[in-house]
Amino acid sequence: MAADSDYEKVAEHALAMLKVVYLREGPDAAVSSAKYMVEAAAIVIANELGPAETRRFLHFVGVRRGQEH
DSSP states (O other): OOOHHHHHHHHHHHHHHHHHHHHHHOHHHHHHHHHHHHHHHHHHHHHHHOHHHHHHHHHHHHHHHHHHO
């Protein structure tokens, strides 16, 4: 299993990619890309860990979103 720092690096790379999309194509494209990332993650989690873990993931995304505002 990968170390937490490996997962943090993956997250940092994903954020960097979103920043590039934002700078090149604007905020709408970055939001669309982020939605696809979350959707893809939910699909992988559902296939690998089941619907309960998918609900926890999506709940976490919602909670994090609420903390940003």
